[in-house]
Amino acid sequence: MIIKGRVHKFSDDINTDDIIAAKYLVSTDAGELGAHCMETIKPVFSKEVKPGDIIVAGNNFGCGSSREHAPLAIKGCGVAAVIAKSFAAIFFRNAINIGLPFLESDDADKIRHGDIVEIDLDTGLINNLTQGKQYHTQAFPSFLQQIVECGGLINYIKKHKKDRSK
């Protein structure tokens, strides 16, 4: 799967309160949540972001709460993928479970705000079209790839249950 989009840059330790403030957790609708994505730290973000854009951040992206509303808000505002130097553990699994594509890359800080990048989820290759640079990242372990390929955890479990009952 290839994703191409414009980069929105964020710093280290972007937490789940930054991504979606608690006051909006009275909804589980991705669109509604997306309208307030990153509101606390960058109020213009949800208005500037275009479908297919990519978030690039530093270390520990998504730290804090377990709210799945965070990756849902990111998906809901149209972001197609997230690249970060590292992800907080609960955000990591929530993103896998809901099928929000993401990559972990040490080269994330070389990518600039506004760059156009193309990412290949199967190989883990990030192509920075603006800078003419390529960054190699680790593709996911096969177990996690299977979940993503099934379109999320619930579909994976349904398929697994069906296979076993055959």
Add this chain to the structure above:
Amino acid sequence: MGYTIAEKILMRHSGRKSINPGEFIQADVDVALANDITAPLAISEFKKSGFAKVFNKNKIVLVPDHFAPAKDLKSANQCKVLADFAKEQGIKNYFEVGCMGIEHALLPEKGIVLPGDLVIGADSHTCTYGALGAYATGMGSTDLARAYIDGKCWLKVPASVKFIFKGKLKKWVSGKDLILYTIGKIGVDGALYRAMEFCGPVIRRLDMDGRFSMCNMAIEAGARAGLIEPDEKTRKYVSAFKRRPKFYCSDKDARYEKVYEWDVSRLEPQVACPHLPSNVKPVSGLKGVRIDQAVIGSCTNGRISDLRIAAALLKGKKVAKGVKLIVFPATQKIYLQAVKEGLAEIFVKAGGIFSTPTCGPCLGGHMGILADGETAIATTNRNFLGRMGSPKSFVYLSNPAVAAASALTGRITHPEKIKK
């Protein structure tokens, strides 16, 4: 080759004879917990999956505590989703307002979580139960929906990191200070994807409430779990419960990715400054920081010993002019105990409020939201930008004694400065 307590619990719940950090396992869960923010999403995912009945109604726990008692219509509707699902599925561990408490204080109190359990919760502070010697970890709503289907979860086995605390704690220094100190030392991603294990003579002397406070904030260092080996104190705490606990301890030759050893004899109360739990300073280094609000409670510090410490300082005194003191006990049992002991009266006479259990103030939900430019000292667990309300507000995290002392002076204050 030996195993850590975390590895032993994961091994037992995945039916494996060996286990290695980094491996993916499918494990059976003993308790699957969700609250009024995370359960509605889990329930709708479960319903969409086409399965009619949950795998085991006795292993599912639903606690409306975040926006409960319902703060508005939308949250009332969210809370009702839990009540309806509990009724439909016959889930008895659903706690309505009146029996409800803050989940991470409520479950140990009720004996729902025991040593040796594997607990998943759609709440990041699920790691609190590690204080009992359980492997407890926060997950998302979809993980819960999956557990509703087949009682399992996927886990990547974390490497363990050991923290040895030596020496003797000074007066006014608590489990909360130990964990703030630890996060200050290693950073908010200092234990990313690791299991933290707290041990040493200081931990052995710490009471259960102090241990819960410590393990509660393991997530603030990025950890999957924070564990303490069970001992006599743990055994006593769980002795009255019907279900049998399993006590696991780490082997002498267990593998640790890293071992920290600190003498904490000279440690003073710690304060995490805005806007990260790792931005930690000793309280004496914060002279003159003015506060508008002091918040005492939460899943970190809303237990009876926390309230006793705060009340001892506040007794017969008045909070500083213009300071809002909000005390919220974590459960109904703690609430009643505080009333019986006269603590509630002390808080009210001091000019504070004594609230029903709720997570409200901690996450900027309700019951004490900060306005633009306001500053709070709170015994809660997060001080992210805007966490308790306005993005232009400031949150300092401390133990209950520092919060109570600060309420009295209107500035962040070392409790030793308060005269009897």
